Amino acid sequence: MNILFYVAAAIAIVSSIAAITRSHAIHAILFLVVSFVSISLVFYTLGAPFIAALEVITYAGAIMVLFMFAIMLLNLGAHAVQRERQWQPRIVWAGSGLLSLILLAQLAWTFSFGKAQTGSLPVAPSQVGAALFGTYLLGVELASMLLLAGLAGAYYLGKRSGEPEHPKGGADGNGPA
Amino acid sequence: MATVPLSHALLLSAALFAIGLAGVITRRNMILVLLSAEIMLNAAGLAFVAAGSRWLAPDGQIMFLFILTTAAVEVSIGLALVLRQNHLAKSLDIDAAGSMKG
Amino acid sequence: MMLVWLIGIPLLGGVLAWAAARVHPRASQVLSIAALGIDLCLALWLRGSHVQALTQSGAWIAQVQWPWIPRMGISVHLAMDGLSLLLVVLTLFLGIMSVAVSSSDVRDRPGFFHLNVLWSISAMIAVFMALDLFLFYVAWELMLVPMYFIIALWGSENRIRAAVKFFVFTQASSLFLLIAILGLYFVHGNATGNYSFDYAALLHTALSHRAGVWLMLGFFLAFAVKLGVFPFHGWLPDAYGEAPLAGSILLAGVMAKTGAYGLIRFCLPLFPQASNSFSLAAMILGAAAIVYGALMALGQTDLKRLIAYTSVSHMGFVLLGIYVWGQLSLQGVVLQMISHGITAGALFMIAAGLEKRIGTRDITRYGGLWHVTPRLGGITLVFALALMGLPGLGTFVGEVLILLDTFRLSIPLAVIPIAGTVFAVVYSLWMVQRIFMGESAPRPHIADCRGRELLSLGIMAALIVWLGVYPKPFLDTSAPAVTELRQSAPEARPVITSPRELLARGLP
């Protein structure tokens, strides 16, 4: 079982690195999807099947699709790929890479003490559900309000300025949302 | 069921976090910056779930849920803003939006 | 109860003056003069009625004590003895003079101007009477705010810079004062158990030498900055130079005295041993201030800055006199303070008068005014002579008493101030001759001083002559207060006899 963990972890890391280094946006997103799927596999190995499923549904499914829409809307052509490449010269990667490695080394050093084991017993979705509507009831309500706010915000920002509240003609989104 | 030491899981989340950070700092395309932010969020969620599984408590997973909702909202608003910025400044370059100078 | 009225009347007067200004601009001036006048009569009545308190030392003329924050041991404790009575009367007198004469350069918002003047006066009176360290600190801070507005709103060219510099300088130094007060409060508290800010209680706290020195330095710094002593006088020329007439008079005439009063009332009695070891440095500082002020006054071309530097020189005498801590020198300090207040006030009035007549403060553009304004010339000559300590005028009495006690203490230390008096001749005569003698540039007709200006300058000239010729009433008023202070801190008197020992002692 923990072989699966390590394999999935490796895939996740590699695909994440690939995701941030692709100059072509679509490729980056696809790599990210692979990364999210492997992370959901990791969740599974850690004994959290419910979260693994959720991860695939929302992250890989919803959010990545949203990104896909955004990129499609912006119809980034070939020139975008070219521009991407000269937007981040090697030197910048070195700087940020170094910073991340330092951060990684520190965190690794701090985490290396614990002896505890994970995933000995899976945490059943029923337990999660009970806790969700038990102690965290308030949290859930807040999360829902957050989503509502996000919805309203996105709707408002998406509308181009100057457009009347109710478009006179048919609801054909004439031009990018 | 063979178990995975907690430190390794946390190590994985740290790695993903670092990768996300590198991405945010390096990329000049707004969308990819948002993408890297997603990676970082996910890494944080991973750490929560790992801790939850270590203590066999559902709290970790609930925290992941909350992270999930915020991530979703954040992406939607983020992308809307990116679209608006692209519409206004005709470019996705994050440095172009540098008017808040000191 | 009388003391509270003494502070209250200017406060009330200020508000009324502000209100009256809307009715008629002149009304606020008249009203504020009336308020100050009533206050002055009150103070003089206090002097008159409580004569017996003046004779036997140790008794306060009047005392009021109301609990304010009992838990912290803070009480509104006001008390007045000979020393503070004289300074209060001086404050009120200069207040009336400055308000009466400064009607010309206060065109916009006269009401608010008079409010500021009156409130700063009442704060100063509170400083002179507060015997509770907390109340003293509150009054000390309150003094600054109206003065800042006076300089910032009604000053001349770069008044904002001068006002800010003044405020930052005094505010920063009074922070040290706050720390020192709190330090003393806690040291006293855990030594004796009862935490109190009261002066009498804090008077004999047992202090380790190091703690004593640091707390004393905190007090000294705040008072030295307000006194405008040599290294800390950075703000003084700008503030005196840029302030309007009333501001300059109050600043030079009274605020410098609050610094000296603070030293006499709080710094030396509260930390006698520390002051004793610090006294040599302070005396050298005072002597240096005398010479440095004189030297700087020589080089100035702006008349008001010149008068400011002369104040630095005279305050050097005051500092020297305080740290000699002798009966003679302290009474000399009191007289020096009063006569300097009057002289500096009058000189600022004359400077404002000249600036109004000729349009500039640059002394090199004056010349040959004696022919045009002989009366103004005569009065300026009287005050220039007072500035250099001519016998028969107030400053001479003060300086002689201070110099004599310094002479008895250590001869080399007295040589510098005596040389300083020779310097004083140079700058005061140079000033008079630069303005009134020599060839007069062709100028439109200038009116000689008359009416209100002549009256107030005349009164001040008469006062300075009275101080010089018959200073007994002033000396008798301050004598018991001074003996009381010296008995409360006998160790503060430095003991330097022979120059060799002086050198051996070196700096503490």
Next chain:
Amino acid sequence: MLNCLWIVIALPLAGFALLALAGSRMPGRLCALVGAGTVGISAALALAMGVSFAVSPPEGRQFTQTLWSWMSVPPFSPEVSLRLDPLSLVSVCVILVVAFLIMLYSSEFMSGDEGYSRFFSYMDLFVAAMLVLVLANDLVFLYLGWEGVGLCSFLLIGFWYKVPKNVVAARKAFLVTRVGDAALLAGIFLVVNKLGTLSIPEVLSRAAVSWPANSGAANAAAALFAVGAAAKSAQIPLHVWLPDAMAGPSPVSALIHAATMVTAGVYLVARLHPLFTLSPQVLFGVAIVGAVTLLAAGLAALAQRDIKRILAYSTMSQIGYMFLALGVGAFSAAEFHFVVHAFFKSLLFLGAGAVIRGLNQEHDIFKMGGLRRAMPGTFWTFAIGVCSLCALPLVTAGFYSKDLILSSALAAHQGGIWLWLAGVIGAFITTLYAFRMLFAVFFGEVRTQVSKGSGRNMTLALVVLSLFSVIAGFCQMPSGLGGVSLFADFLAPTLPQVREGVGRLQGSLSLVAAIVPLVGIMVAWTMYLHRPRFLQGYARLPALAAVHGFAKQGFGFDALYDYCFVKPVVYLSRVNRRDVSIAYVGAISRVAEALHYLLSMTQTGRVRWYAAGVGIGAVVLIGIGVLL
């Protein structure tokens, strides 16, 4: 009668106050009347008191009157108290008489001057201050008079304030005398500190008791008083102000810089003579200063061309004689010479004033000439003054007073013969420059025409003064010529008797001293009148010309003081105008601004830079967590 002593001072003071306040509105004649009148009345009063004092002297031949206690701080409590004793009586009478005559003279001399009332108010103030100085019984009260006199000399030298030169001269005079006053003040402090009292008789008696002769305190006090006296009486080290003081009007020079103020130093030493006898070294120093001054001033007078500067240097040398007399202990001789000198020197100055006024402000004696016929009155009175100055034997008062000084110098136990020799050489030089002036001004051919004759008041004053400068001498005759010692006896209790040397050597030497003036006149006549070409020949020699130039500037003292005192102070104050000591205030604000600039650099506006900043911050914090 005596207790109206304070009125003598109050009258001139009242005159001053009246003229100062209402002077500009009073017509000229009234100003003169008030000014001269008050002084005249107090002169009459003083003379009356003098007579009553001489007729029925109060017990102890002195009368003190305390008006009020000035300051009352226990050990230091000066009183405003007056003291009349023979010494102060003589001085008061001389001062008031001379002042009245000069006021009379100047009522006409100054007529037409726009500061007429101002002049008389200052003169009245001066007379009052001088009387305070002379009558003071308290050291600090004496100091009040001392400074008041200095103030009036400042006001009167700078009387014609439109001319910048006069203004500078006035300031210089006040400054130099103020240096002396500082020494006097230090002396007073020393006395109060050591003896605990301020009234002069008390101080003298306690000093005699508690200070052994030649003790440190006595020497210090005497030295300080001597320096104060030297500054006020323009003796060598502190004399630079007197020649410039001639910038004032002539009556001022006559009253202040000839008769009264400059002799204040002599009066001070005479008044405190018991203190000085306690320290013989200082006394001998005074004699040396006197001798040196009389020689140097004489030589300088020889080289001057301006008539008033000649008289200024002559005054300096005559006061040198008085200091010489004081130095050798002949205090009453000094006082006697002061009296006689007051008369003939004020006469000379007033005469010079009349001449200058006549030749509309011409000061150079070689541009004048032949005024003998043009201004006969002035000529004769001036001639009497000159003769009295050179101590023409038997006839003039100057002879008796100078002879008294020379004989007592001879009798001095310390270096007597050298002092006597200096005095005799001085007398010779005095005769030279005096007659050089007389011949140049009144003899020879007329070079500038006389435009204005001297009026009635002026000649009256000149005549009375010349009368005095002749008869004043007869009240103190040397033993060889009738032995009248009216003056010395009158002063006896307060000033010690004059010790006259007896014996053949004395007689012959005083004979020599008498002949010297005559020889001097002969030499002067030949050099300046008979064969002037003889002198011009020598004048061209470079060495002699250099010495002549050097003497003209008063032996370079002016340049020296200017170089080592005035220049550095002026330079220092000019350089330091921006007040370097508070530069640190500006420095603090500049540091704050620099820090601000550095911080604002970090706000680049680029989002990625902020993200990196967050990253770095995280790394740093975790690093700290890790390390601790």
